Amino acid sequence: MAVVNRTPDSFYDRGATFAFDAALDASAAALRDGADIIDVGGVKAGYGARVDTEEEIRRVVPFVAELRRRHPGALISVDTWRAEVGRACAEVGVDLINDTWAGADPDLARVAAEYDIGLVCSHSGGLAPRTDPHRVAYTDVLADVRSTVVGLAERAVALGVRPDRVLVDPTHDFGKNTYHSLELTRRLGELAATGWPVLVAVSNKDFIGETLDLPVADRAAGTLAVLAVSAWEGARVFRVHDAGAARTALEAVAALRGGTPARE
Structure with a gap:
C-alpha cells in the first residue's frame, strides 16, 4: 500500500x-515499483491547519x-475518518x-457496508482525530489493541461489511509512545493469530526515529x-x-519463509 498525500503539510514529504x-x-511510479494499493489522504494525521469536510472532499x-x-486495475484506498468523505470516494470507485x-x-x-468495499479497523487509544498522546499508559498494549480492532471488525461485519474485506491495524504511534509501538511490533503475531488480516503503517514513523535517534529523512533502513x-x-x-524498496524487502522475507521467491 503506497502512500500518496494530497496535503501541503505531510510529516514525510x-x-x-x-x-x-x-x-x-x-x-503511477508506485504502481510501477510494485504497489498493489494506492492510499490517498487529504488531511495530515497530526496537528496542523484545520481541514473541513468540504476541503477534504x-x-x-x-x-x-x-x-x-x-489505473482501472489498481486498488485504491482513501485515508479518512469521515463518513461523508468515504461516501463521496465510494461514489467514484474507491475500493x-x-x-x-x-x-x-x-x-x-x-458506508463500507453500503458500497460493498473494504474497511481498515484501527486503534488510537481513545484519542480524537489529529491529536497526540500525552503520558499514555496501558496495562498490556497488545491486549488493548486486539480488543479494540477485533471489536471494530466484528461490528463492521454485523453492519454488512464482508469479512474478507476487513483488515485490522495496530496503528503504531497513534495513541502510543515509542515503547508501545516497539512492543506491538515484537508481538504482532498475537494480533495476526486473531485471523483478521493485519495492516501495518510504520513507514518513517516517530518510534523508528526515536529508537535510532534519526530524523525523518534518515529512517528508510x-x-x-x-x-x-x-x-x-x-x-x-x-x-x-517507498513501494519499490518495501516490495524487495518483503519478497526477501517471503523467500526466507519458504514462500514466493524474491525477484531475480
Whole structure:
C-alpha cells in the first residue's frame, strides 16, 4: 500500500504530492515499483491547519476519480475518518476505506457496508482525530489493541461489511509512545493469530526515529527492518512511502519463509 498525500503539510514529504499532477505521477511510479494499493489522504494525521469536510472532499474525490480512470486495475484506498468523505470516494470507485482513527465516525463502517468495499479497523487509544498522546499508559498494549480492532471488525461485519474485506491495524504511534509501538511490533503475531488480516503503517514513523535517534529523512533502513519483522510475524498489508524498496524487502522475507521467491 503506497502512500500518496494530497496535503501541503505531510510529516514525510512536506507537500511533494499535494499538486494534482504530482500526486498522479507518484501513484503511477508506485504502481510501477510494485504497489498493489494506492492510499490517498487529504488531511495530515497530526496537528496542523484545520481541514473541513468540504476541503477534504475537494482534495481527494476528483483525484480518486482520475486515478480510477487511469489505473482501472489498481486498488485504491482513501485515508479518512469521515463518513461523508468515504461516501463521496465510494461514489467514484474507491475500493477500501482506511479509517486510521478507530471509528471516530461510527457511520464510516456503514458506508463500507453500503458500497460493498473494504474497511481498515484501527486503534488510537481513545484519542480524537489529529491529536497526540500525552503520558499514555496501558496495562498490556497488545491486549488493548486486539480488543479494540477485533471489536471494530466484528461490528463492521454485523453492519454488512464482508469479512474478507476487513483488515485490522495496530496503528503504531497513534495513541502510543515509542515503547508501545516497539512492543506491538515484537508481538504482532498475537494480533495476526486473531485471523483478521493485519495492516501495518510504520513507514518513517516517530518510534523508528526515536529508537535510532534519526530524523525523518534518515529512517528508510529502520523502516525496512520493521517491515521485515512485521512480515515475519504475519502482517499482510504494508503502508509505505517507498513501494519499490518495501516490495524487495518483503519478497526477501517471503523467500526466507519458504514462500514466493524474491525477484531475480
